[in-house]
Amino acid sequence: MEKGATRDEGDVLTQYEQFVNPGLARALRFMGLTAVEHKGHGAVVVTEDGEEYVDCAGGYGVFIPGYQHPRIVARAQAQLAKLALSSRVLLNRPMVELAESLARLTPGDLQYSFFCNSGAEAVEAALKFARIQTGRSRIIATTGAFHGKTFGALSVSGRDTYRQPFTPLVPDIVHVPYGDVQALAEAIDEETAAVIVEPIQGEGGIIVPPDSYLPRIRELCDRTGALWIADEVQTGLGRTGRLFAVEHAGVVPDYLCLAKALGGGLMPIGAVIGRPSAWTFFDTQPLIHTSTFGGNPLACAVAHETLRVIVEEGLPQRAAMLGEWLLSALGDLQTRYPRVLTAVRGRGLMIGLEVPHPGVGGAIMAELLQRHILAVYTLNNERVIRLIPPLVITREQLQQVLGAFDDVLNTLDSQVEDLMEE
Ligand SMILES: Cc1ncc(COP(=O)(O)O)c(C=O)c1O
Structure with a gap:
């Protein structure tokens, strides 16, 4: 053709x-x-x-x-008609409005925001921030974790299929089993820059850790001077029933990564929100980590409206x-x-x-x-x-999903053995 x-x-x-x-x-x-x-x-x-x-x-x-979402679309259209990307020389109002809103909504003293364009980029930034802030290099991550597929994010992710073809990855990264406080306690020390953990592992298979896990991470980081990066790219913004999943445990990370839903289903955007004590490296080197498109007015205006919608509609x-x-x-x-x-x-x-x-899962999806x-x-x-x-899914739509599942499971029940051989 x-x-x-x-x-x-x-x-x-x-x-x-x-x-x-x-x-x-x-x-x-x-x-x-x-x-x-x-x-x-x-x-x-x-x-x-x-x-x-x-x-x-x-x-x-x-x-x-x-x-x-009509409100988010309207906000996008209004911003698009004025200015989509930043001159990066003059001041950017939508960006600081979003940053202020994030500071107000995130728990504890999380205050400063860095903006980028995806989840992996947010993770990359947080890993770099932890290294420069602490002057240390070791990062502890967890098996089964998913943090994205750029080099740094892949290096802290936990699936060999995606990692192996790209070795050597970023050095000085150690993986410990997810949810295992003892293993973390044995791996962490005064040379550890950061521990990166998802509050609930998403791509690892929706793994909810024991209630004591996140508070113990906080304690171990405080004891050793390591920084805790909470990757809330998937759990953040209401998904788990609280605006941020760390709120279930009542703990505050040093860096919180967001992306995905922050763009309101309209724009790509990622963010790292950090505590003042984890942000001092910017004082002397304000341009140490930057992104041309990161923090652009269009994505930020959309994200700001998204936060309002999520809170005002009680989505968590x-x-x-x-x-x-x-x-x-x-x-x-x-x-x-x-x-x-x-x-x-x-x-x-x-x-x-x-x-x-997996054969059974494939059949269910089909x-x-x-x-x-x-x-x-x-x-x-x-x-x-x-x-x-x-x-915003309705109860009726979820009933429809449940009905379909019932039907599918009933159909596949007698075929399980065959599907497991595929
Ligand atoms: C917890 C987590 N972190 C990071 C990422 C990477 O995000 P992106 O695909 O926007 O790079 C994902 C994507 O699924 C994720 O679930």
């Missing part, structure tokens, strides 16, 4: 194959994923064919306020309420289909469904897709399907 010629819908996958990523195109075709997204509203994505899907994958967690409370109900209903399904569903866990609207084999429900497995653990829908 000639460049620029009109194509029908079926061609999009071919374009993936020809111009983007042939391997990915094959995988998508194998899973029966040929529909092309066109528009969205609330928790629903509409394809070019006009078919509607209830989205429980939420763009890997970015759609906390739903697709195309909604996640807590709907999550409790959904978790219990899924627990009932697990009791009825224990061969297909081996565990159900999570907090708020961040829920993981564990299956006995069957759900046929019933117009979007759900995906976690990147570091293919035996866990996660539900991270927009927090």
